[in-house]
Amino acid sequence: MKTEDAIDLYENAPCGYLTMQSDGNIIKINSTLLNWLNFERSEIVNKKAFRDFLSMGDKIYLETHFMSLLQMQGDVTEISLELIGKGTIRIPTLINAKQIQQDFNKQPVYLISVLGITHRKMYEEELLIAQKKAEETTHRLKEMNKVLERFAYTASHDLQAPLNAISGMVHILEKKNVIQAGSEEELIFSKIASNAELMKMMIRDLLEYSKIDEKSSGFEAVSLNEACNLALEILDGEVQKNEAIINIPDLPEVMGVKIQFVRLFQNLFSNAIKYRSEKNPVITLSWEKKDDFHTIYVQDNGMGFEQVDESKIFGFMERLHSHDSIAGTGIGLSACKRIVEKHGGRIGVKSNPNKGSTFYFTISVIDESKHH
Amino acid sequence: MEKDIISRNYINRLGNGNEPMMFSHGYGCDQNMWRFITPAFEKDYDIILFDHVGSGNSDEQAYNVEKYNDLNGYADDIIEICEVLKLEKVTYVGHSVSSIIGILAAAKRPELFKKLILIGPSPCYINNDEYYGGFSKMDIDELIETLESNYLGWSSSITPVIAGTPGKPEFSEELHNSFCRMNPKIAKHFARVTFLGDNREDLSKVTVPALIIQSHPDIIAPVEVGKFVYKEMPKSSYTQLESPGHCPHLTEPEQTIRAMKSYLKKLKI
Missing domain, CATH: 1.10.287 (Helix Hairpins)
Incomplete structure (x- = not known):
């Protein structure tokens, strides 16, 4: 490149350039930046320091952070500063700067490029x-x-x-x-x-x-079998009275709050007994693992309901039956939904009138890489 | 306990001497800023480097807004470091706000310190009646704005580095301004605590000998302020360096080392 071309590129580049010494004194500045600031070259070179174009707040940042970084690592990138030009000119800029050691014995100089933003x-x-x-x-x-x-x-x-x-x-x-x-x-x-x-x-x-929302002691490994057994202990009277049979296979361990899983099973089991059919209640649990989730199924032989009512039964204080026919508050299943969702899973049900219901919920598989 | 403090303040120890020399970095930076100074003292001193809680590689979790709501929280950390590392007669080198932190620590527990070297100290940055600190309250609000606009990309792009992914070249770009990094919330709070504090009355409580190293010109801690500190501190000496800016230990490390060494030698005789 010819010298004139190089000079032209420096002076009229679409971004500002300046060169300063370690005391901030500006020794070189290009025409683009002069135009932006509306200053004459003679007003700036060897007369002004870089900080003279900054607000007080930016000056503090320059002295406490920008200059230290520049001197420690030799360059600094993408610092956002607002340059103050003549009169009311204010130019938000992004500054990149580089330290140049021209001569071993001499003080370094700093090249600064200025991008208007x-x-x-x-x-x-x-x-x-x-x-x-x-x-x-x-x-x-x-x-x-x-x-x-x-x-x-x-x-x-x-x-x-x-x-x-x-x-x-x-x-x-x-x-x-x-x-x-x-x-x-x-x-x-x-x-x-x-x-x-x-x-x-x-x-x-x-x-x-x-x-459910109370600050619990945090997640721990929970055996779902243990949670089921605790729930059944609570429901012992109802189980006996209804001669209910509950089949529980070996269930996985999951991460969660134990007492909330007990509540979850307690609500699901007591519903299966409460909304029973003429046959004695039989509740059968099963589960499968798919990708990162376990799905737990709780199947009953109760009275069942129309599938279209699925969303209604999980609603807060919503019920399919009047309190007089079957006592209830409509809170149990919405609590189940909240518990499952708090553990990052979802809950649902498949049901047929007179053929029973199968409630299911998902819960993530324990990440072995995180928990040993 | 010892382990906790060491990781809390990311304490590093180097040097071959027995006499402890502790370096305490200023606002907006971390222990890396002493890199041009420490080699000159490694032979004769047991050098202790650390990051203030909230700065550099310190444990951010330990940042408690109440504790660090004034500089005494940091001074207590210095005392704790001395106790845990069983240091006594420490030569304490503090830059900028850490000068004042050192003054507070030395006023509380003089027996822990042998001498203080204070680079660019300012007990009060805000102008106050007769007192000239160099700044107004509005200037500090402006600084907070500057901090905000410079930490815009913090949460998304810098976080991987904070999380620690050593040896992964794809992060080298973000690692670029990795010195002196700071969580933006902490940076803003520390800025307020540093620049809006007033510790002028604490200066006279220090009985430990102290050297004030004043650079010139320094807009953060101007010469007037350095001289005020010199006047107020009973056993103080004053050296002015012909080095512009607030960080002579970076701009003019040789001059700074010379000033430190000549003071330390004088005091030995």
């Missing part, structure tokens, strides 16, 4: 604002969730006391024989008693539900 900077600012907003929203949501959880817990907890008082009082009245058998009062009192029972059940389930 006015438009990109606007996007960046928008991004920053959006990011801040998202962070704030996340923070607020977390706080709100905490408040809600606390509210759900205390509300359901505190509701228990007056309710116990009501059913206690009804019980006393019954004992005192003030209610005549077959009278209208007896009907009213029995309604009070059964509604109080329903409400107790709802509160108990709500409490359980609100506990």
